[in-house]
Amino acid sequence: MIVIAISGYIQTEWIALEQGEILQHVFTQGIVPFLHTRREISRIVRLELPPFFFENKSKQVFFYGIACTQPENKKLIESALVAHFKTPIYVDHILLGASRSLYQDEAGITCIMNTSSDTCQYDGNRITQYGLSGGYILGDEGSRTELSKLFISDITKGFVPQELSEEYNKLYETNTNSLLEALYRGPAFQAFESTADFLIDHADNPYVKQLIKTNFQDFTKRNLIKYDNLTDKRIRIVGKFAFRFKDLLQEVFDEKHLKVEKIVETSMQGLIEYHIKHPIY
DSSP states (O other), X not given: OEEEEEEOSSEEEEEEEETTEEEEEEEEEOOOTTTOOHHHHHHHHHHHSOTHHHHSOOSEEEEEETTOSSHHHHHHHHHHHHHHHOSXXXXXXXXXHHHHHHHTTSOEEEEEESSSEEEEEEOSSSEEEEOOOOHHHHOOTTSHHHXXXXXXXXXXXXXXXXXXXXXXXXXXXXXXXXXXXXXXXXXXXXXXHHHHHHHHHTTTSHHHHHHHHHHHHHHIXXXXXXXXXXXXXXXXXXOHHHHHTHHHHHHHHHHTTOEEEEEESOSHHXXXXXXXXXXXX
């Protein structure tokens, strides 16, 4: 049995796999090394994963997560997981997991577009160039979080259509002052996530549709422009947000003459296929 985990800001997807058969498929909260201590990670794993994962010996655990390129962050995840699984722990960046899933042993540009956004260039074996976005404060164009930021900026400056603004304020019992206070004094991510849910529910509204398109256009301008000869390269995208609006996303990429070969919801199925072919015990 092997265990594969893919962790973003909001949730971690876990699979227990044996001879190609999925034995367990569960979700826990997200595990992010610069947001969680070793003790906090250990607590998430202990309390949110079913006992099955620890009662059945695994040959190896493969963990792909945010900020898992730095040695100290890898070590933090490894030390928290090995205490529970008592087996070798392989930790790497979520972009490598996405690249292995999307391309297997082939080369191309990988994009993650969901709660956050990231890009990289993959040569079929390793990542040769990172295009990290800067996180939800400095970047994340093309993500749910960036969509929320664009909307909140508009609503504070009075650019949102009145009917939509009133519905949002009524639903979340908020106004400009309380919204800004929630962002700057409270857990900003909660405000961004609930706002993204609201906007996705209103995606047919012309203003919201244009906001989503602008978000995707910003992604191509600021996150992909750094790659040389981009119009000649293959691009594949993973993320529930990208998949939800894949037609609009494809339209934006077509306008830039960029070759999007595939848009999928999650990396997990591709990673299962990769690790069946490439065991690293």
